[in-house]
Amino acid sequence: MTFDDETVMAYVDGELEPLARAALEAAIAGDPQLQQRVAAQRVLRTRLQRAGAAVLAEPVPERLLSTARGARAPATILPPARARRPARRWSWPQGGALAASLVVGALLGPLLLHPPAGPVTTRDGRLLAAGALAQALSQQLASTQPADAAVRIGLSFRRRDGAYCRSFLLRAPSPLAGVACREPDAWRMQVLAAAAPGAAAGGYRPAAAAMPAAVTQAVDALIAGEPFDAAAEAAARGRAWNR
Amino acid sequence: MAPPAELHAQLVALLPRLRRYARTLARNVHDADDLVQLALERALTRAEQLQADAPLAGWIYGIVRNAWIDEVRARERHTRLLTPEVGASLVSRVSGPADAEQLAVQAALASLPEEQRSAVALVLIEGLSYKEAAYALGVPVGTLTSRLARGRDALQRLLGEPEPQT
Numbered sequence: 554m555t556f557d558d559e560t561v562m563a564y565v566d567g568e569l570e571p572l573a574r575a576a577l578e579a580a581i582a583g584d585p586q587l588q589q590r591v592a593a594q595r596v597l598r599t600r601l602q603r604a605g606a607a608v609l610a611e612p613v614p615e616r617l618l619s620t621a622r623g624a625r626a627p628a629t630i631l632p633p634a635r636a637r638r639p640a641r642r643w644s645w646p647q648g649g650a651l652a653a654s655l656v657v658g659a660l661l662g663p664l665l666l667h668p669p670a671g672p673v674t675t676r677d678g679r680l681l682a683a684g685a686l687a688q689a690l691s692q693q694l695a696s697t698q699p700a701d702a703a704v705r706i707g708l709s710f711r712r713r714d715g716a717y718c719r720s721f722l723l724r725a726p727s728p729l730a731g732v733a734c735r736e737p738d739a740w741r742m743q744v745l746a747a748a749a750p751g752a753a754a755g756g757y758r759p760a761a762a763a764m765p766a767a768v769t770q771a772v773d774a775l776i777a778g779e780p781f782d783a784a785a786e787a788a789a790r791g792r793a794w795n796r
Numbered sequence: 797m798a799p800p801a802e803l804h805a806q807l808v809a810l811l812p813r814l815r816r817y818a819r820t821l822a823r824n825v826h827d828a829d830d831l832v833q834l835a836l837e838r839a840l841t842r843a844e845q846l847q848a849d850a851p852l853a854g855w856i857y858g859i860v861r862n863a864w865i866d867e868v869r870a871r872e873r874h875t876r877l878l879t880p881e882v883g884a885s886l887v888s889r890v891s892g893p894a895d896a897e898q899l900a901v902q903a904a905l906a907s908l909p910e911e912q913r914s915a916v917a918l919v920l921i922e923g924l925s926y927k928e929a930a931y932a933l934g935v936p937v938g939t940l941t942s943r944l945a946r947g948r949d950a951l952q953r954l955l956g957e958p959e960p961q962t
Contacts (some may be wrong), residue, residue: 568926604905607898618811622808779869
């Protein structure tokens with residue numbers, strides 16, 4: 554009787570059903586080659602377990618323990634332990650509200666001083682896209698936009714709650730990048746960050762490559778699934794960005 | 797669904813093993829712990845989705861692994877470059893220098909494609925059942941066992957016989 558490799562492996566893993574296990578154990582005494590195959594799988598298993606054993610002896614960092622114990626509400630505040638460390642991608646809170654409040658302060662004043670055609674405005678305590686930026690967010694497609702467009706659209710995607718969001722680069726009045734998500738009446742800013750001079754100047758770089766880290770991190774925190782391709786982007790515009 | 801207090805206790809008990817699995821995915825200890833942190837937050841947020849008959853270990857290991865895949869995708873999205881992860885930093889920070897055997901096993905594991913690496917790590921190192929590991933990876937048991945067999949074959953070829961113990 555012969556036993557294929559997966560059967561031998563399942564035997565070593567304790568996963569063989571009782572009948573097959575009995576057959577293998579009956580055959581093994583008189584089959585040196587089978588003995589050797591079983592032994593080789595046992596040795597590999599032991600070597601892997603030994604290599605991994607040291608990690609288990611390490612003390613678990615307190616921040617992980619306190620999260621596992623539910624000592625703080627998940628995904629709502631920056632834990633102090635990581636606030637002391639450089640910002641890492643997955644330390645960003647979901648929803649992006651905190652991100653916006655952190656990034657926007659120094660940028661916001663001058664932008665709001667550009668009425669009536671400035672790129673952002675406030676309403677009901679929300680920071681909203683206005684003017685040419687709002688127009689571009691609603692109408693412009695990343696797949697067809699001219700390289701010298703005043704507003705360059707980056708990624709379009711769905712947020713975890715289903716709302717449509719788009720990242721953008723703005724050339725004037727100052728180089729600015731951000732993410733806005735669609736609400737029933739307007740595009741609401743999730744994050745705004747200063748962009749490198751020239752980042753919005755067009756050319757051959759994809760807009761995504763020129764985004765400041767704060768914006769790419771916000772996209773990571775917000776996105777559900779993959780960014781849209783050209784067809785999905787056009788379809789979402791066809792629905793007027795309604796969920 | 798597990799009552800919250802019970803789930804918290806189970807997560808605490810699983811933490812050392814979750815850290816170990818994360819180190820076969822992420823490039824370094826800090827990234828691995830960040831991965832576990834993110835997975836814990838997701839697990840607690842989604843606790844109500846945990847079916848009564850779902851294997852808890854399979855569920856939480858799967859959240860760790862999916863968080864890692866999200867992270868790799870995010871990097872690809874922003875850099876438009878595919879940088880294969882070579883990870884498997886199973887070597888402990890605190891237990892002193894690793895011996896040659898441990899380094900050899902680590903390097904061999906790190907060279908496997910992630911699908912095979914996760915199958916090997918979950919079954920052979922973490923001790924999950926085939927059913928639990930398949931649940932974690934979101935694949936049928938037959939797919940898991942075939943990845944496991946390919947991973948084992950590759951490891952046997954890479955590692956050969958162990959060095960005699962001195």
